[in-house]
Amino acid sequence: MSAGGEFESLEEILERHVPEAQLSEVKRILFGKEITKLLLPEEAIETAKECNFELKGYGFEAAPEQLRLPRKIRVGLIQNHIVLPTYAPILDQINAIHQRVGQMVEVAAMCDVNIICLQETWSEFLTTLIPHLNVDCFHQLAKKYNMVIVSPILEREKLHNTIWNTAVVISNSGNVLGKTRKNHIPRIGDFNESTYYMEGDTGHTVFQTVFGKIAVNICYGRHHPLNWFMYSINGAEIIFNPSATVGALSEPMWPIEARNAAIANHCFTCAINRVGTETFKNEFTSGDGKKARNDFGHFYGSSYVAAPDGSRTPGLSRTRDGLLVVEMDLNLNRQISDIWSFKMTGRYAEYAEELSKAVQRDFKPNIVKEE
Numbered sequence: 001m002s003a004g005g006e007f008e009s010l011e012e013i014l015e016r017h018v019p020e021a022q023l024s025e026v027k028r029i030l031f032g033k034e035i036t037k038l039l040l041p042e043e044a045i046e047t048a049k050e051c052n053f054e055l056k057g058y059g060f061e062a063a064p065e066q067l068r069l070p071r072k073i074r075v076g077l078i079q080n081h082i083v084l085p086t087y088a089p090i091l092d093q094i095n096a097i098h099q100r101v102g103q104m105v106e107v108a109a110m111c112d113v114n115i116i117c118l119q120e121t122w123s124e125f126l127t128t129l130i131p132h133l134n135v136d137c138f139h140q141l142a143k144k145y146n147m148v149i150v151s152p153i154l155e156r157e158k159l160h161n162t163i164w165n166t167a168v169v170i171s172n173s174g175n176v177l178g179k180t181r182k183n184h185i186p187r188i189g190d191f192n193e194s195t196y197y198m199e200g201d202t203g204h205t206v207f208q209t210v211f212g213k214i215a216v217n218i219c220y221g222r223h224h225p226l227n228w229f230m231y232s233i234n235g236a237e238i239i240f241n242p243s244a245t246v247g248a249l250s251e252p253m254w255p256i257e258a259r260n261a262a263i264a265n266h267c268f269t270c271a272i273n274r275v276g277t278e279t280f281k282n283e284f285t286s287g288d289g290k291k292a293r294n295d296f297g298h299f300y301g302s303s304y305v306a307a308p309d310g311s312r313t314p315g316l317s318r319t320r321d322g323l324l325v326v327e328m329d330l331n332l333n334r335q336i337s338d339i340w341s342f343k344m345t346g347r348y349a350e351y352a353e354e355l356s357k358a359v360q361r362d363f364k365p366n367i368v369k370e371e
């Protein structure tokens with residue numbers, strides 16, 4: 001248990017309590033085919049220890065093919081606490097969080113990560129105050145380390161002061177490849193985001209990087225299977241899901257949603273969650289009948305990667321900052337598609353026709369009843 005009374009991870013509990021003889025079968029059924037541990041460089045392991053964050057590495061294998069070369073790449077997922085309290089001066093908060101996440105990106109570079117994704121609005125104040133600061137310092141890192149950086153931020157549009165929850169994709173050249181805006185805005189629990197973010201207008205953009213085609217399905221979008229599906233229809237090979245969500249609300253769904261999306265869409269998915277319990281000076285309620293409180297609940301981390309064959313990595317800690325490094329061969333997507341053929345067998349024209357009727361006001365559900 002951590003000082004805050006939170007336990008470390010489900011996997012750790014299983015490892016500790018399930019008898020050795022049954023553990024591998026329990027893990028196979030719960031987590032899918034066993035995956036390999038990555039040997040990470042000593043320098044990275046030491047630096048992570050010094051900087052007090054968890055560093056884990058895993059690899060998904062694909063079968064060798066006769067007509068295609070392997071397409072092995074490494075992704076990095078970063079989960080982190082806020083560094084200073086929510087009521088510290090904003091510029092101090094910005095500098096502190098930049099320094100922290102910068103350290104973690106450096107370690108990712110030591111581990112040869114090709115594409116890294118940070119958590120949802122990891123740097124939420126930046127563009128409000130200092131336009132493009134966030135992008136500017138990370139584009140230098142992207143270029144220096146030949147790394148694509150997915151950087152989810154709060155974006156303020158200049159003309160009308162519209163605020164969006166956005167992920168900027170910085171190419172390995174250091175240039176901004178584009179951005180995607182959160183397209184489903186939550187109205188649940190304390191996440192009253194519709195009072196400050198606008199629904200995104202960037203559609204289901206997929207970014208062609210030198211390492212593969214990627215998309216970003218921001219947080220609450222993971223509850224919508226069609227959202228994942230549309231990124232996949234546009235060709236995404238890896239879909240990142242940078243999130244910020246708390247235990248009481250969503251933890252039982254967390255291991256299922258991104259993993260199911262990887263299976264259903266023959267792609268890799270990367271679920272990243274914030275970590276820590278954040279407190280505010282003023283008490284608040286969400287009109288939910290609960291007593292006014294100062295904290296938002298526990299952001300439970302547990303970031304993980306899922307593969308199209310339904311296997312998944314263990315999660316990062318529920319309580320600690322962490323970097324998850326995952327090697328994957330993108331050939332696995334087509335290999336699994338060739339076995340299960342979900343894309344080929346989906347009746348999309350039929351769904352599209354029925355759906356176009358279902359969104360009409362005069363829609364009558366197709367139900368047969370006994371007279």
Ligand SMILES: NC(=O)NCCC(=O)O
Nearest residue numbers: 186191219220244245250
């Ligand atoms: N950040 C965010 O969209 N949170 C909503 C809650 C959830 O989707 O689990």
